[in-house]
Amino acid sequence: MTESPKRWTCVEAGCSYELTAADVPSxxxxxxxxxxxxxxxxxxxxxxxxxxxxxxxxGADQSPRTARxxxxxx
Ligand SMILES: [Zn+2]
Numbered sequence: 737m738t739e740s741p742k743r744w745t746c747v748e749a750g751c752s753y754e755l756t757a758a759d760v761p762s763x764x765x766x767x768x769x770x771x772x773x774x775x776x777x778x779x780x781x782x783x784x785x786x787x788x789x790x791x792x793x794x795g796a797d798q799s800p801r802t803a804r805x806x807x808x809x810x
Contacts, residue, residue, distance in 0.1 A: 741791035744784060748775050756791060763788055 742763040746753040753770055757763035767784045771777050 742788045743791050744788055746770060746774075747783075747787060748777075751775070760785060760788065 739759040741756060741758055742760055743754060743756045744763050744767045746767075748771070751774070753774070755763070755766050755770065757766050764781050764784045768779060768781075771779045
C-alpha cells in the first residue's frame with residue numbers, strides 16, 4: 737500500500753471542513769476527531785476512507801524545478 741497524502745472533506749451538511757494528512761490512518765484519525773469535536777458524532781472508518789481523495793503530488797502548482805548548473809567563470 738502506497739502512502740500518498742490524502743485529503744478529506746467533511747460530509748456533514750453545511751460543513752465544508754477539509755483536512756489533509758500524510759496517509760490514510762492519519763486522515764481517518766483526524767477526520768474522526770473533527771466529527772467528534774465539531775459535530776459530536778462518529779463516522780465509520782470505511783465512510784471516511786470512502787471519501788478520501790489523493791492529493792496531487794506536492795509542489796504540483798509550483799514552477800518546475802530549474803536545474804542549477806555550476807557556473808564556470810573564466
Ligand atoms: Zn464537519
